[in-house]
Amino acid sequence: MVALRGRDIDTFLARPDAGRPIILLYGPDAGLVRERAEALLASAVDDPNDPFSLVRLDGDELSADPSRLVDEAMTVPLFGGRRAIRVRAGSRSFASGVDTLADSPLKDCRVVIEAGELRPESPLRKACERAKTAVAIGCYPDDAGQLGRLIDTELKVSDLRIAADARATLMALLGGDRQASRNELKKLALYAHGQNEVTLDDVMAVVADASELKIDPIVDGAFAGKPELVETEFAKAMIAGTYPGMIISAAQRQAAWLHKSALAVAEGTPVSTLLDSGFPRLHFSRKPNVETALRNFSAARLLAIIEQLATAALEMRKQAPLAAAIAQRTLLSIAANAKRRG
Secondary structure, three states, rough: OOEEEOOHOOOHHOOOOOOOOEEEEOOOOOOHHHHHHHHHHHHOOOOOOOOOOOEEEEEHOOOOOOHHHHHHHHHHOOOOEEEEEEEEOOOOOOOOHHHHHHHOOOOEEEEHHHHHHHHOOOOOHHHHHHOOOOEEEEEOOHHHHHHHHHHOOOOOOOOOOOOOOHHHHEEEEEEEHHHHHHHHHHHHHOOOOOOOOHHHHHHHHHHHHHHHHHHHHHHHHHHOOOOOHHHHHHHHHHHHHOOOOHHHHHHHHHHHHHHHHHHHHHHOHHHHHHHHHOOOOOOOOHHHHHHHHHEEEHHOHHHHOOHHHHHHHHHHHOOOOHHHHHHHHHHHHHHHHOOOOO
């Protein structure tokens, strides 16, 4: 059984084993699956844009004729050179083709199969894990250590450091999809070009604001006690490709500010003063919902919500395929709780 984990994955990707030319990449992080597939294919052929060198196959089409995978892999290029096959797995199985291919002598041909989340009993995953000439690599959202290294690597290219508070906020905003995280970091580096250090203001201006218009109505609706708004806007954000973790991170920042403000209100500070001074970047259209939130929640209840959101963020990392469901359930719970004043 060959299912790589941890550092073994990095070692294999850096120097793929020629004795294992069949590589299955699967998991909930589609961006990481795609990134690793493109790296493996780029090192397998001289020109990835040459259709004679790189053959692209659809998994669902292969299911009707799994032997085609073997035929393509055994084809000798007319003009010589190395070949690669890129297969996008769908909902139908072509595992029998992988079984046959695993027993065939492949020469100068790498087969890279991309798939979403696969259970251990999945025929495709089982076929690749049991074959001596194949390897299966799970692609899961970056943990804190991996995310930190990704941040450092991308910013180092532009000779940039990052402030501690900026790093902490950035860590909360990224994750879930490697390619999306990398793209956000490239935008951040470009924005901070000419500086020595990336600041919190830079992060808030580039990364946080990237999905502000999608996220703000969800968060404001939750704390203002409007579950219908939360449900509608959350669905829109998911369709637009917003990572659920960014929504929960925004809710955590909002909860922290509301808690601080609730303490100030208890000491006699008017809500209007807090809205004008505490949220310098707050659009006027958001103020009614934020004011309602301040009237809905006591400091003690907001502390409980901060803990609830932290638990949700942790569960989303542990159960990445359920991230959207966990985020939505948590926000709807806050909205329902908001209707109970005090």
